[in-house]
Amino acid sequence: MVAHDSRLWDACPCPDHAAVVVAVINLIEGVLLLLLASIGVFIFAIRRHYAIREVRDQYGIPEGELLYTDLDHPAEVLFSEKYRISGRPDYILRDEMTGDHIPVEVKSGRAKKPYWNHILQVAAYCLLVEEHYHTRVPYGVLVYGDGEQHRIDFTEDLRRQVLSTVDAMRECCAGTPVRRNHNASVRCRNCAYSDECRYCLGDM
Ligand code: SF4
Known part of the structure; x- marks a missing residue:
């Protein structure tokens, strides 16, 4: 989790400012996690593709x-x-x-x-x-x-x-x-x- 400096929103006149900032930060964290998961799935798919290709080449398997x-x-x-x-x-x-x-x-x-x-x-x-x-x-x-x-x-x-x-x-x-x-x-x-x-x- 990200640490927040409370002095920033203590000075802000808007009462919902802190909640909005926390929501935005949480959203960014969620997007980053989703991005990391997608990259993981992509790498897994690429590795599987090449593993299958290797076995296919080794045994002369048709397309x-x-x-x-x-x-x-x-x-x-x-x-x-x-x-x-x-x-x-x-x-x-x-x-x-x-x-x-x-x-x-x-x-x-x-x-x-x-x-x-x-x-x-x-x-x-x-x-x-x-x-x-x-x-x-x-x-x-x-x-x-x-x-x-x-x-x-x-x-x-x-x-x-x-x-x-x-x-x-x-x-x-x-x-x-x-x-x-x-x-x-x-x-x-x-x-x-x-x-x-x-x-x-x-x-x-
Ligand atoms: S049936 Fe086939 S596998 Fe079984 S003993 Fe005979 S040759 Fe071997």
Whole structure:
């Protein structure tokens, strides 16, 4: 608070002078505080923008508003009540032109063309994003370690295939005790089911 010299308004003939001066000083203090808060918010927004840009450049993420990220810190697991599946895409972007929600999966390995299990993984994320954001997802994106990006169209055919794969896995798990049949952590790293698999090897 600002200290006021009472002699100044003791000499003033106006009876409300002191109250007016105090009100003006309080107003100036309020404006200064508001200004400081705005500068803080602005700096936070700039830093966040550059942090996102850095991660985007590092992983070769396509352009679009970033709605969700699981790469620089663990994100909420998306769960589908309808299909009883769950997972965490690496990113969810909103296409700035169309407003579409686009799941993005980043793979550290290289590939000349997308692996089928990776395509199914992206398709499963499309289902999760549709239910979570109550929207239709037209496609997802696979990004490989060399920065190569592949658009995976979420067609009706792919939707059917991922749902039948989920059903087949469920039937398989219900009928037979399941266990891992290998000790190769590299297979788990590239596996579409590593998020959910309790036998997964390594730090996923
Ligand atoms: S994560 Fe699970 S299902 Fe995938 S390869 Fe590893 S053990 Fe097999």
